[in-house]
Amino acid sequence: MSKVIDEIRFTKELISKPSITPKDFGAMNVVSKHLKKIGFKCNLMSFQDRGTEKIINLYARYGTKSPNLCFAGHTDVVPAGDLASWSVDPFKAKIKKGYLFGRGVSDMKGGIGCFISAVSQFLKENKKFEGSISFLITGDEEGIAVNGTKKVVEYLKRKKEKIDFCIVGEPSNPSKLGQMIKNGRRGSITTYLTVKGKQGHIAYPNVALNPATPIIKILNELKSKPLDKGNKNFQPSNLEVTRIYIDNTADNVIPAKASATFNIRYNNLHTFNSLKNKISKIIKKISKKFKCKTEIKFVGTGTSFLTIPNQTVKKIQKIIQKETGEKTQLSTSGGTSDARFIKDIAPCIEFGLVGNTMHQINEKSSIKDMKKLKLIYLKIIKSFFN
Numbered sequence: 604m605s606k607v608i609d610e611i612r613f614t615k616e617l618i619s620k621p622s623i624t625p626k627d628f629g630a631m632n633v634v635s636k637h638l639k640k641i642g643f644k645c646n647l648m649s650f651q652d653r654g655t656e657k658i659i660n661l662y663a664r665y666g667t668k669s670p671n672l673c674f675a676g677h678t679d680v681v682p683a684g685d686l687a688s689w690s691v692d693p694f695k696a697k698i699k700k701g702y703l704f705g706r707g708v709s710d711m712k713g714g715i716g717c718f719i720s721a722v723s724q725f726l727k728e729n730k731k732f733e734g735s736i737s738f739l740i741t742g743d744e745e746g747i748a749v750n751g752t753k754k755v756v757e758y759l760k761r762k763k764e765k766i767d768f769c770i771v772g773e774p775s776n777p778s779k780l781g782q783m784i785k786n787g788r789r790g791s792i793t794t795y796l797t798v799k800g801k802q803g804h805i806a807y808p809n810v811a812l813n814p815a816t817p818i819i820k821i822l823n824e825l826k827s828k829p830l831d832k833g834n835k836n837f838q839p840s841n842l843e844v845t846r847i848y849i850d851n852t853a854d855n856v857i858p859a860k861a862s863a864t865f866n867i868r869y870n871n872l873h874t875f876n877s878l879k880n881k882i883s884k885i886i887k888k889i890s891k892k893f894k895c896k897t898e899i900k901f902v903g904t905g906t907s908f909l910t911i912p913n914q915t916v917k918k919i920q921k922i923i924q925k926e927t928g929e930k931t932q933l934s935t936s937g938g939t940s941d942a943r944f945i946k947d948i949a950p951c952i953e954f955g956l957v958g959n960t961m962h963q964i965n966e967k968s969s970i971k972d973m974k975k976l977k978l979i980y981l982k983i984i985k986s987f988f989n
Contacts (some may be wrong), residue, residue, distance in 0.1 A: 608637055608723040610977045611703065611970065614716035618696040618705035622678050624746035625656040630678040634715065634740055638663045641723045643738070648758065650750040658743040658750035662759065665726065666735035670767035672987050673737040674718045675752065675945055677744030680707035681962050688964045702967040710961035713968045714772030714976070715740065717956075721980035732988045737766065744941050748904075752941040756948055768915050768987065769951035770980075771942045774958030775934075780972045781927025785953035786916060787836060787909035787935035788943060789868045792878050795900040796821070796886065802859040814861040815849060817893040822847070822863055824885055830869065830878075836909050837870030837935050870935070875903040905943035909935065910950045915987065919952065922982045926975060954979075 613633075622630035635645045643663040651657040664671070683693040683706050691697040696705035703713070722736055739759075743751025759766070776782045798818040803811025822844055833839035846864040867878055879901050890897045910916065912933060923931045945951045956976060960966045 606640065606723065607727055608641070608720045610713075610716040610720035610973055611698075613637060613719060614703065614708060614713045614973070615696040615705070617678065617712040617716065618707055619694060620678075621694045622680055622707070622742060623682050624679040625658055625743060625750075627659045627678070627742050631659045631661050631740065631742060634678065634719070634738070635661055635663065637719060638738060641665075641726055648755065650754040652749050655747065655750055658741070660742060660751055660755050661738065661740040662755055663740075664735055664737040665722075666732075668734055669765065670987070671735040671737055671765055672984065673739055673766045673769040673949065674715075674722075674772060675739040675769050675941060675951070676711050676715045676718075676772040677741045677751070677941065678712065678715070679742045679745050680710070680712070681745050684964055690965055693966070698970065701970050703970055703973065704965060704967045706966055708966055708968045709774045709956045709958055710966070711772050711774060711955055713973055714774065714955035717973055717977040718770070718772060718980050720977045721984060724981055725984045729988070734988050736984070739769070739945070741941065748941070752944045756944045759948060766945075766949035769942075769945050769949045770983070771940060771945065771951055771953040772955040773940050773942075773953040774956045774961050775953045776955075776957045778957060778959050779927070779929060780957055780969075780975055781923050781929030781931055783932050783934050784916070784920060784923070785935065785937065785940070785942070786912060786933045787871075788905065788907065788937070788939050789837065789840070789870055789935060790873070790875065790907035791866060791868055791904045791939055792875055793864065793866045793902045793904070794882055795862070795864050795902070797860055797862045797898040798890065799860045799896040799898070800858065803857045805855050805857055808857065811857040812893070812895055813857045814895060815858065817889050817895050818847070818861045818863055820893075821886055821889050822865065824889065825865065825882065830867070831872045833870060834872065837872075837907070840867060840869040840873060842867045869907055871907045871909055873907070875901075875906060905939040908943065908946045910946065910952055913950065915950070916952055918986050919954070919983055922986060923954065923979055926979050926982065
C-alpha cells in the first residue's frame, strides 16, 4: 500500500531548499523523490537559452490511460528580503500560532505539498482507477520564465502528451480559502519608448528640440483614452506608466533624448499585435508633428485567455464552495502565471492557498487552510475520475 504523504512535513522539507530563481538547491529532487515513492515516473529536464541560467523542471506521470489530470506548479521563490525583519528563518519553516511560516509556503510550495498529499491518499485508496495523474513542476516561474513551463509545454507537444485538464496551484484566494478560482488571465505588453530630440541651450529653443514635450504628449494621449470598458469575464484593460527618464545633469540644457516605459494589462478584446499597432500609430502621429525620431521596443509576457466554465470547472467550483462555505468566484484578475503557457495544451484553472502574504516578509499559510486544501484537492481528484 502506498504511504500517504503529510502535506505539512513535505512543505517544510521543500521550504528548506532556498530555491530562489533560478537556483534549485535540491528543491526539484524533493518533489521527484516523494513522487517516485508513490509510483510516479519522473522525467527531470533542464533547459537553458543562450545568455540565461539553466533551469531544472519536472514532468511526472502515474498511469498511461486517459483522462490525464495534471497539477502544475513552481518550486522557485522570490528572495527573502531583509532577514532581520523575519520572525523565523525564511528557509527553516516553523509553525507559530497555527500558521506555517517560510518563504514560498503560499507561493507555492504549500500548494504542491497539498496536492501531492491528496494524490498519495487517492492512490492508496484507488490503485486501479481509469486514467492518469501528472505533475508539471518548474523552477522558472518567478523569473523570466523562458526555460521553465514554456519549454516543458513545447516538449509535451513534441511527445504528443495529452493533458485533459490542469490545476495550477497558485495562491488564488485574496484573504480566505475558497474565495476565488482563476479561470483566465489578462495579457501583458510592456513598451520601451525613446524619443530623440536635439540638445541645446534652454534660452534658444528655436535651434533645439526638446524630446520631453512629445514624450509627455504621447503618454498623455495613451493614458487619457480608455482602451475599453471590459466585459463579463474581464475588467477594463489598463495602462500604467512605470518610468520616465531624462539623463540631464544641467538645468540650462535642453536634453537630447527622453525615455519612458509603460505596461498594459489587457483583456480578451485585444491582442499583442492589435495593441502594438495602436501604440505605434499614436507615437508615429505625435513624433511626426514634433519632427522627432523614436525608438520603440515591445515585450509581451503573456496573452489574455479564458477557460470557459465547462462541467469540470463547475464541479470544482461546487466542491470548493461546499468544503469552505465561501461563494467561490471565477475571476481573471491579478497578474500572470504559467497558465498562460499551459492553456495551449489543456484547459486550466488556478486554485491554491490564500495569497495575502506572498512575496512579503513573514510569508505564511494557515495549517487549517493547508489541511482543507488537501481535502479539496482529494475530492477534485475523486470527482474527476468518477
